[in-house]
Amino acid sequence: MGIRKACQRGWPVSGDNTSFLFVSDHLGGGGAPISILNLAKALAGRGHEITIAVLSDKVWHDIPEGVTVKTLPFQYANAWQKLRRFRLxxxxxxxxxxxxxxxxxxxxxxxxxxxxxxxxxxLAARAWLCIRTDPTEALLGKRGSRAKAVRKIRKLYGGRRVIAISHGILASLDAHGATPAHGEVIHNIIDADDIERRMHQDVEVSDYIVSVGRLGLRQKRYDRLLRAYKASGIAQKLVFVGEGELENAQALVRELGLESRVVFFGQKANPYPYIRHADLLVLASDYEGFGRVIAESLICGTPVVSTDCPSGPRDILTGELANYLVACDDEAALAEKIASAVAAPPRIDPSHYRGFSPSAIAERYEALP
Known part of the structure; x- marks a missing residue:
């Protein structure tokens, strides 16, 4: 257990300084810790006092200036403590x-x-519970009693103060009888300036479409993407950037006869050049919390075709870009949209992602009651 402090000298403190406490499982792998730290950085940069209480020892990222991190790990010692781990x-x-x-x-x-x-x-009565992925998809997708999972969701979120990173998350809670007492939709920060600085490197492939994210059969559905890609008939290669179920994905590639057309690059510390140089990014998920890679792709100037899955893509692909959303179970439509987007790419305007800027999102958190 320990404390990490970024240098607090030079804080731009304003007259309406607010103290924020974020509580998180961890600051380790995955997109959620990055989103939390981006928000903490934006709020600290506006003169607010930011503390993050981490309920583990996983702090794998650099801490922004002006942000304090306190680690509070807990390890249960026996079965009795495991049952009471949340309370302890x-x-x-x-x-x-x-x-x-x-x-x-x-x-x-x-x-x-x-x-x-x-x-x-x-903190129970006053805390906001920020939901970053649809809990109904996560809990109801596991083995066990569906009724028990629904009761758990209702008990945890019903009547609480909830922040959802997409409109679909709130709609899903409501549909399962877990309506919050106060619900706010505040999207993730997507820092266009940072992405634009990092996206211009050369890459070792050309004439391709890309999928960026965890390579998984559950949720991300690389199988759906591979079948739709084959059916699309496009000449471009399909590039996967991300780690996961590589052997299973490669086996399906062989089964579909796509060995010479599909490339797996694994995890990349900077995926943006791979997005920038692609003709198209495709997301084929069964569900997302937000789907930040869609907004990142738009910033890179690369069009997107996505399943209209719960719950984030429809919040990002708006206006004429919504034409490139397809039903999750319609692989033929996915193939058709891939082909049409490659043949006639839609126009991308900064208005499609300006609302995810650090200042715009920070203002929403400053306005919380």
Whole structure:
């Protein structure tokens, strides 16, 4: 357990300085920690006091200037503690808050484990639960009782203060009887300036379309993409950027006779040049929380075809770009849209992603009641 502080000298402090406490499962791998840190950086840059309480030792990223990180790991020692882990971890969080002898103006819990812990803590009544992926998809997709999963969702989110990163997440909660007492939709920050700085490197492939993200059969559905790609009849190669179920994906490529046309590059620290140089980005998921790679692709000037999955793509592909959303179970339509987008790419305008800027999103968090 320890504290990490970015240098706090030179903070641009304003008269309406607000103290924010973010609680997160971890700051390790995945897109959620990056989104949390981007938001923390934006708010700190506007003169606010930002603390992140991390409920583990996973802090794998550089901490933005003006942001304090406190790690509060908990490891259960036996079966009894495992059953009560959320409550026991909440007691540890409360003990830290008492030691701090202070309160925070705004409290936001991120990710499922943090939601469970915070709702057992002294912060329960006032905390916002920020939902970054559809909990109904995540919980109902697992083995076990569907009725039990629905009860869990209702107990955790029903009547609470909820921030959802897409409209579809709130709609899904409502459809399952877990309507929040107060719900806000605030999208993830997508920093166009940062992406534009990083997207101009050369890449080792040309004349291709791209898929960027975890290579998984569940949720991301590389199988759907491969079949639609073959059916599209386009001449471009298909490039995958991301780690995951490589052997299974390669086996399907061989089964479909696409060995000479599909390339797997694995994880890239900077995926933006691969997006920038592609003719098209395709997302074939069954569900997303937000689908930030769609907005990133638009910033790179690369058009997108996506399944109209719950819950993020429809929030990003708006206006005429919504024509490139297809039903999840319609592989023929996905193939057709891939071919048409390659043949006649749609026009991308900064208005399609300007609303995800750091300043625009930070203002939404500043306005929370």
């Amino acid at each position: 971890h909440a007691e540890k969080l409360d003990a830290w808050l008492r030691d701090e002898a202070r309160t925070y103006d705004v409290v936001i819990a991120n990710l499922y484990y943090a939601h469970r812990v915070v709702t057992e803590s002294s």
